[in-house]
Amino acid sequence: MRPQLEGLRDKQFGVFTTAQARIEYTRAELRARLHRGEWVPVFHGVYREATVQPGPELRVEAARLSMGLPVLIAAYDTAAELHGFSVVERNTTHVLGVQLSRSKHLVVHQDRLDPTQVASINGVSVTTPARTTIDLARTLNRMDALATLDAASRLGLSSDELREELTRHHRRRGFRQAAGLIDLVDGRAESPMESRTRLRCIDAGLPHPQPQLEVRTPDGPRRLDLGWPEYRIGLEYDSVAWHTGMHAAARDNVRHNHLATRGWTIFYATALTVLHQPELFTHPIRQAINRRRVESNGR
Known part of the structure; x- marks a missing residue:
């Protein structure tokens, strides 16, 4: 990879845009690398090298670049991946925003968010552990929801923190499910x-x-x-x-x-x-x- 694009890639968790590639590569060169499988599309107009694993940081950054936003907040399953307590394996990236997604692998949730519910992990904006856990406890099936609650508890999230966060979700879909499952949380579960x-x-x-x-x-x-x-x-x-x-x-x-x-x-x-x-x-x-x-x- 040529020096200028390599520098941009390294600052962007391993991804780069068509416009960034075109600074040093012709359209024919870009197409050739895609055809040979050296570069792989992540989201519309954003690529990674085939040898680079598409972890959550990379996918969120790719979504941000694809949507042309200065900041994008990871949420739901993707936020749980970043926090280290994801219990479901999905090939989907979840973020908060208002734009429609062009990809079936990118879900944009139009949820309200208080600034106090945002954290940063390795430079990626993400919903806080409590907000992430309650979002998933509301929306996953009951077994996956409890598994998420247990996993978050095992990493140090307390029941009091979960209950405090739950009060912000009153009347939202899945509120009763999350409320009932919080009483069953046990961080001793190891899987x-x-x-x-x-x-x-x-x-x-x-x-x-x-x-x-x-x-x-x-x-x-x-x-x-x-x-x-x-x-x-x-x-x-x-x-x-x-x-x-x-x-x-x-x-x-x-x-x-x-x-x-x-x-x-x-x-x-x-x-x-x-x-x-x-x-x-x-x-x-x-x-x-x-x-x-x-x-x-x-x-």
């Missing part, structure tokens, strides 16, 4: 799927499970994704990343044998059952809890 699994249990009418429950065994402490210590019942989310591999079965068998010697019953959930068939784990857990209650009352 979005653990949060979704916990919500499935709560929605099934089970007692609220404790995330990341530590159980002491003769072989040392063991941690369960979710648990009901009063009933000695645990629930593990069976993720592919953790429960596959050469030694996975042996490791898990030994681990759960130690729990069994302490009177614990362990159930399992998978992505399929959490997302589509939660009754396959919530119903057996309910039965086990009822049995433990009967056993306890019979003593």
